Amino acid sequence: MVKRLCDLCYNLQRSRVCYSLRGGIRLELWQNTVESLIRGVRDNHWTPFDIVKAFYERTRILDQKIRAFIRVPNFSQVSIPDPDAVLPLPYAVKDNIMVKGYQTTCGSRLLWNYKAVYDATVIKRLKANGAVFFGKTNLDEFAMGSSTKYSAFFTTKNPWDLSRIPGGSSGGSAAAVAAGFVPFALGSDTGGSNRLPASHCGIVGYKPSYGLVSRYGLVAFGSSLDQIGPLCRSVRDAAYIGNILIGRDKKDATTVDYPTDLMARIENPIAGLRCAVIKQSVSEEIDPHIRFAFWEAVKVLRNNRCIVEEIDFPEERYAIAVYYILSPGEASSNLARFDGVRYGMRIPDASLMEMMTETRNYGFGEEVKRRILLGTFVLSDARYGAYYQKALKVRRLIAVKVQKIFRDYDVLLSPTALYPPFPIEENTDPLSFYLTDKNTVLANLVGLPALSMPMGFAKGMPCGLHLQCRPFSDSLLLNIARGYEKSAGLYEDEHYPFAQPEAR
Amino acid sequence: MSIKPQIGLEIHAQLLTNTKAFCGCSSESFETPPNTHICEVCTGQPGALPTLNGVIVAFAVKAALALNCQINERSVFDRKNYFYPDLSKGFQITQYFHPIAENGSLLIHTDGRKKRVRIRRVHIEEDAGKLIHHSTALPGGTYVDYNRCGIALLEVVTEPDLDTSQEAHAFMETLRNTFRTLGICSGDMEKGALRCDANISVRDTERGTSTARIEIKNVNSFKFVQKALEYEFERLKTALMSGEKTVSETRGWDQVSRSTVSLRNKEDDNDYRYFPEPDLPDIVLERTWIERIRSELPELPVDKQDRLMEQYGLTFSESKTYLDEPELETFFVEAVGQGLPVKSVNNWLLGEIQKILKERGVTIDQTALTVSRLAEIIEWVSTGKTTNHIVKTLMPDLLDKGVALSQILSERGISQINDRAYVTEISSRVVRRNPEQAEAYLFGKTGLLKYFIGLVMKETKGQCDPYLVQEILKELLEGKNDDG
Numbered sequence: 001m002v003k004r005l006c007d008l009c010y011n012l013q014r015s016r017v018c019y020s021l022r023g024g025i026r027l028e029l030w031q032n033t034v035e036s037l038i039r040g041v042r043d044n045h046w047t048p049f050d051i052v053k054a055f056y057e058r059t060r061i062l063d064q065k066i067r068a069f070i071r072v073p074n075f076s077q078v079s080i081p082d083p084d085a086v087l088p089l090p091y092a093v094k095d096n097i098m099v100k101g102y103q104t105t106c107g108s109r110l111l112w113n114y115k116a117v118y119d120a121t122v123i124k125r126l127k128a129n130g131a132v133f134f135g136k137t138n139l140d141e142f143a144m145g146s147s148t149k150y151s152a153f154f155t156t157k158n159p160w161d162l163s164r165i166p167g168g169s170s171g172g173s174a175a176a177v178a179a180g181f182v183p184f185a186l187g188s189d190t191g192g193s194n195r196l197p198a199s200h201c202g203i204v205g206y207k208p209s210y211g212l213v214s215r216y217g218l219v220a221f222g223s224s225l226d227q228i229g230p231l232c233r234s235v236r237d238a239a240y241i242g243n244i245l246i247g248r249d250k251k252d253a254t255t256v257d258y259p260t261d262l263m264a265r266i267e268n269p270i271a272g273l274r275c276a277v278i279k280q281s282v283s284e285e286i287d288p289h290i291r292f293a294f295w296e297a298v299k300v301l302r303n304n305r306c307i308v309e310e311i312d313f314p315e316e317r318y319a320i321a322v323y324y325i326l327s328p329g330e331a332s333s334n335l336a337r338f339d340g341v342r343y344g345m346r347i348p349d350a351s352l353m354e355m356m357t358e359t360r361n362y363g364f365g366e367e368v369k370r371r372i373l374l375g376t377f378v379l380s381d382a383r384y385g386a387y388y389q390k391a392l393k394v395r396r397l398i399a400v401k402v403q404k405i406f407r408d409y410d411v412l413l414s415p416t417a418l419y420p421p422f423p424i425e426e427n428t429d430p431l432s433f434y435l436t437d438k439n440t441v442l443a444n445l446v447g448l449p450a451l452s453m454p455m456g457f458a459k460g461m462p463c464g465l466h467l468q469c470r471p472f473s474d475s476l477l478l479n480i481a482r483g484y485e486k487s488a489g490l491y492e493d494e495h496y497p498f499a500q501p502e503a504r
Numbered sequence: 505m506s507i508k509p510q511i512g513l514e515i516h517a518q519l520l521t522n523t524k525a526f527c528g529c530s531s532e533s534f535e536t537p538p539n540t541h542i543c544e545v546c547t548g549q550p551g552a553l554p555t556l557n558g559v560i561v562a563f564a565v566k567a568a569l570a571l572n573c574q575i576n577e578r579s580v581f582d583r584k585n586y587f588y589p590d591l592s593k594g595f596q597i598t599q600y601f602h603p604i605a606e607n608g609s610l611l612i613h614t615d616g617r618k619k620r621v622r623i624r625r626v627h628i629e630e631d632a633g634k635l636i637h638h639s640t641a642l643p644g645g646t647y648v649d650y651n652r653c654g655i656a657l658l659e660v661v662t663e664p665d666l667d668t669s670q671e672a673h674a675f676m677e678t679l680r681n682t683f684r685t686l687g688i689c690s691g692d693m694e695k696g697a698l699r700c701d702a703n704i705s706v707r708d709t710e711r712g713t714s715t716a717r718i719e720i721k722n723v724n725s726f727k728f729v730q731k732a733l734e735y736e737f738e739r740l741k742t743a744l745m746s747g748e749k750t751v752s753e754t755r756g757w758d759q760v761s762r763s764t765v766s767l768r769n770k771e772d773d774n775d776y777r778y779f780p781e782p783d784l785p786d787i788v789l790e791r792t793w794i795e796r797i798r799s800e801l802p803e804l805p806v807d808k809q810d811r812l813m814e815q816y817g818l819t820f821s822e823s824k825t826y827l828d829e830p831e832l833e834t835f836f837v838e839a840v841g842q843g844l845p846v847k848s849v850n851n852w853l854l855g856e857i858q859k860i861l862k863e864r865g866v867t868i869d870q871t872a873l874t875v876s877r878l879a880e881i882i883e884w885v886s887t888g889k890t891t892n893h894i895v896k897t898l899m900p901d902l903l904d905k906g907v908a909l910s911q912i913l914s915e916r917g918i919s920q921i922n923d924r925a926y927v928t929e930i931s932s933r934v935v936r937r938n939p940e941q942a943e944a945y946l947f948g949k950t951g952l953l954k955y956f957i958g959l960v961m962k963e964t965k966g967q968c969d970p971y972l973v974q975e976i977l978k979e980l981l982e983g984k985n986d987d988g
Contacts, residue, residue, distance in 0.1 A: 098551045111550070118544050120551060219550040224782035253555045253784050330782055333585050336594020337548040341648065352646070356587055379585070379777035388779055 029054040030180035034089060034237040037183055041083050048081040048088045051183075055090055055134070059181040066157050068166075068176035070095050070105060073135035085130020087244060092176045092185035094169075095136040096143055097228065098217035099123050102133070106219050107141040107151035110363030111344045120217020121249045122186060122228050129244050134182050137172025141365045142335065143188055143221045145169050146196050146436050147422065150367040155424055158200060160461055164421040167197030173231045174201040184232040184241055188218050190225045191323055192416070192440025195452035198231055199416035199464025202454045204481075205231050206238040209472045210447030211256040213242075214249030220334040222327035223254075225444040235453060235481040239263050242474065258472050265475045270483030271305035274409045278313045281414035281439045289458030294415045297455040297465045300487050301413075306480075308413065315401050316442065318394050323441040324434055325378050325391035332375025338363065370430065399446045406470040411480050414439045416452040416464035439466055449474040451481050455488065506710040507744065509737045511672050512624075512664035514701040515679060516657045517689040518631065519563050525630045525656035526554030526597065526784075534695045538636065538649035546654035548592030553783050556581075560656045561787055562797065563688040564604050564628050567658055569798050570682050571623045573608030577789050579627075581781035586774045589648050590633035598659075600778040603627035604787060610662075610682070611806045612674045616820055621675055622663035631655040652696075658689070664703065669733035676700055676726045681805040681827055693725050700729050706740035715740045716750040720764060723757045732757040732764050739764070816846050825854055831867040832858065839875045848882045856899050872906040880909050891969055924976070927960070927968055931976045934959045945981050953977060 029037075029046060040046050056075045063072050069092070081088035093099055096106045098116040100123075105111045123133070140150035148156040148171035156171045158164040159179040166175040170187030174197030177185050187194040189207035198205025206229045213228045220226060230241035239262035248257040277298065282291055298308050340346035340359030347358040364372070378387035405412070418436055422428055443450035448468045455465035465484065469477040524531050527545035544552040568575050582600040608623035633653035637646050660679065666672045680698055683689035690697045701721045707714030718736055723729045736755070743750050752770040757763075803811070805827050812823040812833075826833035832853055839849045853868075861868060881902070884890045890913065895902075898912055905912075934956060935942050945952045953974065960973045 096551075104550065106550070114550070116551075117549060118552075215551075216553050217551040220553075220783075222782075251555060252553050254782075329779060333583050333595050333777070333779070336585060336587065337550070337592065339587060339589070339594060341589045342547060342592065343549070352589060353587070376777065379779050381775045381777070384777075384779070392780075 028180070030058050030183075032183070033234045034087075034183045034232060034240055035234070037089055038087070041088050048083050051088075052078055052080055052090050052132070052134075055180070055182055058179075059135075059176075062179055063181060065162060066159055066175050066179050066181075067154050068092070068137050068156050068172045068179060068181060069135045070107070070138050070153065070172070071103070071136065078134055079132045081132050082130050087126065087129040087131040087241075089183050090132050090134035091126065092134050092137045092173055092182040093123070094139050094143075094173045094185070094187045096139060096188060096219040096221075097122065097186055098219075099133050099136070102136060104136070104219070105153070106143070107139045107148075107153065108338075108363065108365065108368070109152045109345060110338050110340075110359070112152075114344050116217075118217065120228075121214035121251060122245050123217065125244055125247075126186075131244075135176075137170075137176050137185060139172055140169035141368050142219065142331070143169040143190055143193055144331065144367050144371055146192070146433055147424075147428070148172060149424065149428075150365055152365050157424070158421050158461070160202060161421075163423050163425070164461065165200070165424055167200030167417070167421055169193040169197075170205070170231060171197045171200075174198050174203060174205065177201070177203050177231045177233065184230050184237060186228060187231050188221075188226055188228050189440075189444065189450075190222045190227075190327060191437045191444050194229045194231060195416050195440050195450060195464065195466060196436065198452045199454075199466075200421040200462065202462030202464075203231055203233055204235055204238050204451065204453045205229070205464070206242060206451045206478075207443060207449065208242060208246060209258075209449040209474055210444070211254050212246045212258060212260075212449070212472065212474060214247075214252040214255050216249055216251040220330075222330040222444075223334060224330060225323075225327055227444070235451070235478055235485045236263075236266060238451065239266050239475075239478045239482075242478070246474075256472075260472070260475055262475050262478050265479045266482045268479050268483075270301075270480050273306045273411065273480060273483075275301060275306050275308040275411050275413050275480075276311045276405060276409035277308060277413050278316055279310050280313060280316045285418065286415060287419045287458055290415045290417065290419070290463045293456030293458055293463050294413075294465065297484065297488065298413065301484060304483055304487055306483075309409075311405065311409075313401065313405065315394075315398055319398060319442045319445055320435065320438050322391045322394050322398070323437065323445060324374070325387050326395065326445075328371040328375035329379050329388050329391075330375070332372045332379065335364075335368070335372060367430065395445050398442070402442070402446045402448070403470075410469065410473075410476060412448075412468040414466045415455075416440065416466040420459045420461040420463065443468050447471050449477045451477055453481055453485060455484075507706060507708050507741050508667060509669075509704050509706050509733070509740070510664040510714075511666035511669070511733060512703040513660075513662045513666070513672060513675060514703070515660045515676065516631075516699040516701075517567075517660070517679075517683055517691075518697040519560055519656040519658055519688055520690060521557055521559045521563065521656055523557055524654040525557055525560055525628070526654055529654065531655045533631075533652040533655060534692075534697075536651050538647070539651060541651045542653070546592060547650050548594070554597060554781075556784055556787070557656065560628055561604070561789070563656075563686075564626065564658055565789065565794060565797050566686045566688055566801065567660070567683065568605030568608065568626050569794075569801055570686055570804055571605070571608035571610050571626060571660065573605035573623060573626055575605045575789065575794055576602060577791070578602065579604040579787045579789075581628075581784045581787075582778050583781050584629075585777040588632070589646075590635055590650075590653065592633065592650060592653050596630060596632065597781055597784070598629035599627035601780070602786075610675065610678060612671065612678045613806070613809065613820070613824075614668075614671050614674045619665075619671065621665045621671075624661045624663050626658060626660050629657050629659055631657050664705075669730045669737065672702060672733055673726050673730045676729065677828075678805060684830070685802055685805055685808075696724070699724070700726070702729055702733055704733055704736050704740070706737060706744050708744055713744060715744050716752040718750075718752070718764075719754045719770075721754050721756055721767065728757050728759065731762070735762070735764055816840060818846075818850070822850060822854060825858070829858075829867070831869045832861075835868050835875065835878075839878055842875055842879065844875075844879055844882055848886070849878070852878060852881065856896050857903070860899060860903060871903040873903050874906075877902065877908060884909060891966075893966060893970075897966075924972070927964075927972055928976050928980070930963050931956075931960050931973065931980050934963065935977070935980050942981055953981070956981070 098120040100119045104116045138156045146168045147165040148168045156175050158166040170193050173185035173187040178201035194205040242262045248255045339356045345363045349355040450468040452464035530541045580602040583595040584598050585595040603625045605626040609620045633650040680691040684691045705717040720732045754767045755764040756767050758765050809823045956977045
């Protein structure tokens, strides 16, 4: 990265307003990546206080329009990071991750009053590295959705076009990062919930390999699919934050001990890497502008002497069906604890069973109830064999096939989203929303590391390039993504929404 | 009679681990203040995940080996989904599709013969909390105590191999003793550490007809399980013979009416929607580890009982008492090991000593009695220095105070009077004082000898050897005749 003072900084000898220059464009403090913000603190160009203040001011002014946060943080409640910490920055958290003492609503009426009684492991790790919690971001209720329209409270707006959805379910976190409210945010990804909003909001969304990041403290949706990951502005940031998040946690039995430094290989050359494009993931049903942007991205990779080949993977079409059997099945069980007995909302009623029924009936939104019903159906005794058990088998078959593909290739490429973000007003039926996960669910079913990063624009809205690698080769994934990022040079353009708040 | 019951048991044993199955909370739940052993995991807070306490697996394997089961090298946790306030997560973690062990058997003794009862499966699961209903201490509603929620349970399911309620009782007892010997369960039914559900159906082997299967649940003692089974057998037998239709249902035992009552119809049963628990990895066991546990297994009760009978010539019921009272057995083995005669040791341990222990609700190791003191007792009695009677009256003190028999005797001024001259003197005085009775004796009312013995014993405060007194009195009474 260019390390040079802008004119203003130069004139002031030591600016506290601005630090870096990229491609000749002066960046506001909030436009900086995690890495350059930290470098600015180390070089004494600004203090953690300046950083918190700048992000806070921007949030205060702009979140009224975007509504990324469930509740706009109060400046006095945000602590100021220690300048010597590894990560002296504020961050936002999707509101389905526990931060002790703070409300954790999951975007649901049922938990509107629930205060977390413990810190999620990821929050502990960030705390231990000096990062400070900034605020909780909006999401589709219990992370079920791809728009934030299923939040019980309000819909978050896409910072690039306020009439459109930001994607979901980590839409609040993605919008917060894209709008410059925080340098990075945490999201959770069950079927693409980090990657889809990252694609729609023009940022990087990373889903680590299943088992690399502890899920302890993440309100479970599909336990065998869920994974926490960062949303940020650059691939290097994703690796930097990822390094802090990953590691075995004795409180999450599905985590593995897989020591890996995500930054170590990130700048390695990518020439010679073998990339596969699954034909089915760039089919005609996908928006032509997105397909165009995708093939442009492929060109960039080819120019970097990557080998890109199209492959046939007919079984891929079953992924979405399998996903919509397994994830509601797990969800129907995971959400059983919200019964009004111990915490959250309670609709008092004559009998216990009526109280539980009414609490759940009123507390859950339509989409959550739809998925609980779906899950209850596929798990019921009479249908278990035909649906859930069969889906488990197909999941294994798909995993075997994917394993085979990764014998010949290093990375799978596809567009992240099939279409540009829908207008908020458009009445999208649930099934169309389900299909928007088409390209992203595979990674969750097989536990692959996956990442979405900006690759261009379709109809004026950002769209993402989706990369997936074999399980636990996260450092390779970030290496390839970084290689593309360097050549594509997207971050040397002025592609920031709300570059000037006054401008819109 | 061709009408027979078929009985199968499902036994839940709370495992004696320090912590709960899937979190670090203490597994102490009996009479602890409500909701003091809880955390985010066992109260089902959002986002909390279970992690398996490894000790449970070792305990389960011990049980499985003792029950001669085939141990699955890979077993899987599943979720059993249903709604109830004491179930904090809305599902119970159990092993449904792939239990840790299957196809075993347990040898039981009934009516002096042995019977092998097949075990269908052994699996690990977690306990639920407890509802506390409206009371004066807690007015206005129902409360939930989650102390018990998440405690590790081992469920043992038998095949319907039991033919009588006595066999069911014997099975439960043998299983409890086995688990106690293994040190994996306290076996205290009254504390809920061991719970037993029974399934019974009755069939007519001649006509080939049979009744519906009845499940008897929530019975908190072996005795009541046996009674409930007896009652159910009669009820079902009557129904079967009269051709009345029976329905599959769950029934409970009502101690007041001494009958079983219907709790719910099986058709109302939940669809538990079992599926593999995604938050816990499969349990994968290594053969060598299993073999190591096998080699460390203690002697099991059935084997031990056989050995006790053979080695010491004990009766079935004597050996069973020692099996049920391990502290008593330890004492017995030590005493016999020091060369004390088996018969005397048995007489004391299983007689007066056990009686007092039972009254006090303590075990022998909690008393002051030692093997050397018992040796002294046996020696003094056998040499006539004191009497059984005296020792019996002193036994409470011997158990309480760490003192020797000789010391107590001298402290209390009690010594067995075996001095012939002294006994003769007392006896002749007694006889002199009761001339009419003496005469009556002579005229054939020999039963009066007991009367005289009683008087002498009274005079000497029971310190004389009654046989000696009898001998002397006889001489005196009959000798008088010679004189006269």
